[in-house]
Amino acid sequence: MADGSLRSRGILLVGCLAQADGGAHAAGVVLGPGVLLSPDMQFYLLSFPLWLLFAVMVLGSALLTACASCLLGRYLPATGGDNALGLAIFQTVGAIFGITLAFTISEVYTEFEAAQSNVSQESNVLGTLYRLAIELPAPQRDELQAGLHTYAQRVVDSEWPAMAHGDHSLLARAALDRLWQVQREFQPSTPPQQTLEVRLYEQVRALTEHRRNRLLDSRSQLAPLMWALLLGGGFVTVAFALLLRSGHARSQALMSATLAAVIGFGLLLVMALDCPFSGGMHVPPDAIADTLALMPRL
Template identity: 30%
Template sequence: MLMHFLMYLVPILLGTMGALWLGARFGRPWSPQDEQKQNFEHVTSLVRMLFAFTLAFVVVLVWQEYQAGQKTATAEASALTEVNWAALELPADQRDGLRQRMIVYTHKVIAQEWPAMQDKLTMDTDTRNAWDDLRRYAVQLPTVDARTTDFQHRVLTQLETAGQARRERGNETQSGLPSVFWAGLLVGAAMMLALPALWGTRFTTRSVLFLTVLATCVTGMLFLVGEMDHAFSGEISVPPTAFQELLDRLDRLS
């Protein structure tokens, strides 16, 4: 993650320092009573306030997006866990058939679908086929007696809950921050860095240090937002922990 962050930070720092040098080289220095300096301070204060408001709003949005993805993944795995417990009361052949298909599906979610969500922001076709096979098998289970029918109904109910969570996970995989928010963040960040650099600031150690810290903080926040933009993609994303725990439980009971 650090190298990824530095890939963004270094060119931004170079651009900011170049803008500072140009501003110091060709800009007009401030005089103590310069009216333009006062106007500049008003403008930069307004830009900082708008950028801070937009950034705070966006951080809340992406954090809620992350939590929603985590909740959805946990709900799907929890529903499949309930399927497993209900299947314990079914005849041995039905129980084993369900469990084997759940193991195949869960393994594909971890090994194939999660990487597809990470890299391509899409669900995996092979995993979807495994899910369809699990659902098809559960629907076609033969009825033996009233007690078995009751547990088969529980299995189908929990599979429907898991299916709804899976659909929500697919939607959350593709959803992200609206482009208008990204535009506001990028324009605000550019103004935050360009205004002090270009408006006659002297090229001194103090100004260089100030803009370096400012550029690092702004870049760091934008990098954080970008990594959390999609709940199942990026360095900061929802891990398949719930499905790994489910797979471990299924393996122990097999």
């Protein structure tokens, strides 16, 4: 995770230190009547198909803006006065909002890629542990390999669907606890086995850390204040585009609708990338599933 992250992680970090199994969620912030920005609301919106969200946020906002422009053209016609001041304010607001939106998209995309990389590293650790288990005596070898298979299976089948809602799997946690138990029960009797014990400890610890990071990624979201800035900035920018009448009703309606569609698409992209394990654009468990399929041949 980058140090300059935009996300609010205070409470979530406490849950991470306790095996990331706490159910902490940042509280929502009300921004006017009927608008609630909360983790649960974002997870709820992302439960809808991506095409439906695109239709509502992009096409819907464009259609609504075009209708508003036509109504304003009828009841608030252009006066022919000097709009220099309004245009200057519109350019300033638009530039600030555009820079903020671009920076936010870049940030959430970077963290989306980091979450994807963390999953790949977790799958690599699983493969390494499975290979190290071959060097153990028969009882511990069989127990560790069976435990790794169970952990990977439960992560794919149980924990991944739970992470779509910011939750975790008790079954996956129990499987990880069993791996720690097998590691502690191994008593080395020779120098090579002592070296093996150290390597096993390091790999199980790395597996635990990757799981903690994965669960943290599934829960952490943009701060509500940041969402307030994005939504408010988008609304003000479109409002300026509507109120600065040009005298050409159709062209202004088309340009305003295009602006609203671009802003809606940007906000949709932020929302989809902000939750890397939820919605239509999510990190799949393919890396861990591939390692699970390869285990019998390792």
